Amino acid sequence: MRRILRDLKIMLLTNLWIVPVVAALVGALFYFVAPPPPMHARMATGSVTGGYHAFGERLQEELAQHGFSLELVESAGSEANLAKLTGDEVELALVQSGQELTLTPEQRSTLNSLGVMYREPLWLFIREGVTFERLADLMPLRLAFGSSGSGTQAVTAALLNANRIDPTQLSERWQALGGRRAADALIAGELDAAFFLGPAENSLIQRLSAEPTLRLASLRRTEAYLARLPYLSQLQVGEGMLDMAQNTPDSNIVTLGPVATLVASEGFHPSLTPLILEAAKTVLKNGNLLDPAGSYPAKPPLSLNTLSEADYYYDKGLPILQRYLPFRIASLADRYIILAIPLLVLLFPLFKAIGPIYQWRIRARIYRWYKHLREIDQQLYKGKLNSDIGAEIVRLENLEDELARIEVPLSYSNELYELHMHLRYMIERLSAYQRRTTAEPQVG
Template structure:
């Protein structure tokens, strides 16, 4: 039993001494190779900083005007983000122009908004990024069928009767003005620049005879008019021409009876034009949040809808606003595989870190490879410094030895011996170390021999 305890004690002591020895070795290594270690740590820190490992937990997103489809859609995105621990604060705005201005303002916390295609020119797009389009927004053109004879309606006639076109700064207003400009209409005395919600109310009260809405089919304002028997939808019989002349428009078809089978509305296949809903962000928005937006878009907007086929959205359909790098990767390769196993922020961080590994390896490998030789070379340099000082001292002794200076010589050799004895060298240079100590003893012996009195000659 005593032998067994003794053996265990010996193993424990051996393990303890081994650990202490390794710690001393690493400590010495760190003291000697700290410039290279600092450079390596700096490279790792830069890589981590570029990867931005900490996504925000709270962002602001615009919802647009009251009663619009963006309000409904943004709430769905907020619910999706909440499942992943991120809060979206929904901010009501007057429309596209306010959204664009606020996202571009570096002091404004608003970082994301839905903006219709055709509302941003190349100059306005500076400082913005796009995560792609998430749906169609048709142009809905209604008139009061009890106040206007549908058989005598022509597009230019609408502009001379009271017509609601949205408030200035809104997407609807800008789209209407684009159509007025391209058609070169002159008499626009009937325009009423009021919000969509106010326009719907005015339409129902008969204060305006027609109204234009550019919005999704599920929008409250659109549904209100689609279910109003006094509202009749106008066809864009030149939809193909509009989409050719204004590339941000798409031609959509509403099949006969698709709006109401019982009323057979529309009475025949009807074409309309539509912009796309684009997810516009501040270019500084964290990549992990961008990825979460794209995942939300695939989940919420990726299914089949009245106008879109399954999987059609999200997609990059508006080329004015630059596509973010995260969106490019997502549309080309899909979501990172790690998302199946890790939280979104960690998976996205690791995915981007993998991209940085190659340049980081190219930077760090030569440093790591040179560390052993760096330590060896430094130890050799310290040994050689003492050797060089010893060589000069020996040469001085050979050329100008003075017995009166023996004490000075001995102090000098003792100083060199002290320098040598305090050197810390790796095991591979132990022989060089003891060779140096032997050389010092050789010079010390030479001093003693030269300082000894000459023997008296005998006759």
């Protein structure tokens, strides 16, 4: 066993050259591979009381369990979110479908959609006693159609424009008002009707649904609207769906609404896509009053580019490694495995060459002494040997002692002993040559 360990030690010392070679190859692997994805991102939501912000908080909590920090950035609404995305102020934002159509083609090319998170119904609350059949019936009323730059105003403006109604011409009665201010004014009787946009579970929508002086209106001619505004979708709301105690709505109604899409800027790291979408899936797994469980996230509309990582997620789910490993470890493995393949291709012939190189280095430790023996042999043959033969003999004897200290594997011992024999043979030849030259009479 001791001899085996000794041979192993010799082999390792002989092949130490491979350590810097492998280190250089591994260093090159880590140098050329792209850095791992960051574990932090900023997401523009909307006002604190809005549905976007509520969803952002739930997504933030879920991502925190995976060590990912999501910073929520408040904004005035969907239009402001787009501005923050194109201005590189945030990496992610919730955007109302259809809003992207306001951007130039160059601006749209810098954005990528990760998917639809949920539907956003448009709610029209009117006071009891107000007659409503079509949007034109709102013209003589005191109406709030959404604050400037908000998603509510964007949808209502599109619907009104389809009816060739210009809100600016009705500024005496119509107000660019939305959110809590519009709700307070409507409940206080300062408004006859108001539009709101958001999930049915939104606290503001629930507050209005519980108000006995208000009722929820149904939109008619929805197919005509969808033909003109394809980024909207139709939603069926059953009787009592929003508030069973107040029976809101008091009958089955139909409304329209865009979808909330999660959009990424150029600064978003694509490798984070599965992590974000899986967290969103967890947040949305139970669905809501209008969206069945497991419906979202879903494939995004075609108005924006979609990341290939998002397409893969919707088609096949999480990448294989991320199904079993934490995101950080799986992400690194995904990146480095791809580059490890060419590294192994390079290392295979390298390790294959270890055997021949090892044999050459071991034999070189033995054969380097033969060069000197060959020189002496040639000088003897040509009669040109140095006159100081005694010093040469002493040198060879010292070499013989040095050879006794050389360590070689057991399998190469025969070559070492052959060198000992040849060295002793040369010492004896030189000694005989010295005696002969000493015995010859000096001439002159």
